[in-house]
């Protein structure tokens with residue numbers, strides 16, 4: 560029995576490592592056939608010996624029977640929303656206010672604004688214990704069983720830390736197109752866009768349906784104060800999140816000036832159609848936590864961050880249509 564327990568521990572470790580390499584780093588360590596064979600072996604042992612099933616075993620990603628409904632979760636740290644900028648002037652105003660408040664020794668981190676659903680994930684001693692939607696920012700829905708089906712969400716972190724993180728769950732463009740093609744063939748109504756498809760997939764009461772929707776995540780912050788982890792800037796926080804096993808978007812940059820921010824925006828406005836996922840803007844954040852603390856929050860948004868929103872395409876096509884019909 561001893562060596563069987565050892566084998567189960569070894570299989571859990573190997574499968575976590577291989578899944579992280581494949582789904583988070585996009586750098587497979589072994590061929591799929593090897594991964595599948597190890598998974599089959601673990602499932603066979605767990606079937607014979609359910610007492611050996613780890614709560615974070617990779618076999619536990621797809622839940623059991625459908626839920627009756629979702630429990631409510633009160634967020635330990637409110638999930639606020641970003642204020643918006645729609646033009647270069649808005650961005651320069653934002654920058655001017657920052658400078659007035661904290662002087663001129665600051666820089667920014669720019670990130671792509673993923674067009675998905677905000678989620679909060681809680682880990683205790685490195686084990687995924689609960690996941691929730693933003694809801695109204697204070698109370699969200701417990702969608703833990705559905706989030707467990709997303710392969711890039713680690714069930715076990717590389718460090719046994721107790722932490723809460725925030726991110727965006729989304730449906731890649733290709734998965735969205737395939738899903739709507741399938742729904743059209745089955746005479747079902749189509750999803751309007753990948754964000755709605757992701758939201759609909761995460762709010763399924765049957766996690767087997769969620770599991771079939773190929774969702775993915777990008778994690779972008781620690782709930783509460785990052786200092787607790789010896790981190791004092793947003794850029795370092797993203798590196799830390801990556802190092803403990805989360806999928807963190809690589810298309811980010813530290814920008815020393817608002818002109819660098821505008822250059823980043825121009826680059827990704829052009830690159831946007833080539834991305835495998837939808838983005839609806841660029842998020843700009845003052846980098847150092849000491850500066851974020853000085854700037855603080857309004858009732859609903861941080862003063863140290865802003866979301867530059869791309870002009871909505873439909874608005875543009877509407878103007879063009881009007882022009883053409885006049």
Ligand SMILES: NC(=O)c1cc2c(=O)c3cc(F)ccc3oc2nc1N
Nearest residue numbers: 639640641670671672673727779842
């Ligand atoms: N959709 C996103 O890709 C994205 C969203 C947010 C937020 O909503 C957000 C909300 C806050 F109150 C503070 C920081 C944030 O940072 C964020 N960073 C991102 N990359």
